[in-house]
Amino acid sequence: MTTEKQVLDRIERIRRRRPVVREERITLAHGSGGKATRNLIDAIFLEAFRNPLLAPLEDGATLALGSSRAVFTTDAFVVSPLFFPGGDIGDLAVNGTVNDLAVCGARPLYLSAGFILEEGFPIGDLRRIVASMAAAAEMAGVSIVTGDTKVVQRGKADGCYVTTAGVGVVDRPATLSISAAQPGDAVIVSGPIGEHGVAIMLARGELGIEADTLSDTAPLNGLVADLLDTLPTQVRTLRDATRGGVATVLNEVATASGVTVVMDEESVPVRPEVTGVCELLGIDPLYVACEGRLVAVVDGEHAERAVDIMRSHPAGAEAAIIGWVGEDPPGLVLLRTAFGGTRIVDMLVGDPLPRIC
Structure with a gap:
């Protein structure tokens, strides 16, 4: 079994090539979840704040509290538009924070909510957002227990931004890590990908696509x-596929674990309407954000059982095995295409869909 020290040593070896931010100013690409984001985090934030709890760069920090373990996470939401088909910035903020805790193996308990409001923002819209947050919190079984509100001058924000933090308790023996994937493991997604990013893009009404x-x-x-509960030690890694999509998650797995990930294009679930929009715009669905889908890396011998468990839950009804973990070449994600070829799926470079969360 991989120890925490081995995981941290592996991460440090990978990061000995010191990243450099060459841009003189922040660009939208720095918020894409891809290469620019990773360089910014490594070169600026990790360099300044480096410590053993931060170094793994998981979706939350796992903290020892006496004989117990807890996970702490934080997030910010700047989605545009604030209201979109299937949700709004309110339930997005709650679900995003709950999911970050969950994929770290924690049972989410408590959230905070901070609001940055622009002068002139309609009170009716704020009520709608807060009601959505309350409903999402009730559905997830968490409580919003503290918060903050700031107001800035008209034109100094974009209506409403929401920041959240969350705390959950680890009460299962599972030890999850982005660095824990092993050759022979299976890669599973919990359902069709790319729906959130496409919904946001179309809701902006700029493309003339319906x-x-x-x-x-x-x-x-x-x-x-x-x-x-069923496979506490057979699940290696869980990640929710938000910014940068499934492709970015799997690149993080391949790099941190020193393995290769091979996906089967025909096994990746994508709804026809998402495929159609992505083809029109020249965007790969593998890079499009989800906000209710996770990627699981599971011991290959238990992959079918994991899929059965996921399909028995409404949030995983269309779960599918999309690939496998191998040894060589380490650090790469490969896609076996429907035409019989193989191509490299690199980490996202630009930002085709800014401000999707």
């Missing part, structure tokens, strides 16, 4: 609980 697509925003803690 499609019946809803955001997949949803809490995943119930799905994760079912999976870890």
Whole structure:
């Protein structure tokens, strides 16, 4: 079994090539979740704040509290537009924070909520957002227990931004890590990908494209609980596929674990309307954000059982095995295409869909 020290040593070896931010100013690409984001985090934030709890760069920090373990996470939401088919910034903020806790193996308990409001923002819209947050929190079984509100001058924000933090308790023996994937493991997604990003893009009304697509925003803690209750030591990694999509998650797995990930294009679930929009715009669905889908890396011998467990939960009804973990070449993600070829799936470079969360 891989120890925490071995995981941290592996991460440090990978990062000995010191990243450099060459841009003189922040660009939208720095918020894409891809290469620019990773360089910014490594070169600026990790360099300044480096410590053993931060170094793994998981979706939350796992903290020892006496004989117990807890996970702490934080997030910010600047989605545009604030209201979109299938959700709004309110339930997105709650679900996103709950999911970050869940994929770290924690049972989400408590959230905070901070609001940055622009002068002139309609009170009716604020009530709608807060009501959505309350409903999402009730559905996920968490409580919003503290918060803050700031107001800035008209034109100094974009209506409403929401920041959240969350705390959950680890009460299962599972030890999850982005660095824990091993050759022979299976890669599973919990359902069709790309729906949130496409829904946001179309809701902006700038493209003249119509499609019946809803955001997949949803809490995943119930799905994760079912999976870890049954396979607590066979699940290696869980990640929710938000910014940068499934492709970015799998690149993080391949790099941190020193393995290769091979996907089968025909096994990746994508709804026809998402495929159609992505083809029109020249965007690969593998890079499009989800807000209610997770990627699981599971011991290959238990892959079918994991899929059965996930499919028994509404949030994982269309779960599918999309690939496998191998040894060589380490650090790469490969896609076996429907035409019989193989191509490299690199980490996202630009930002085709800014401000999707």
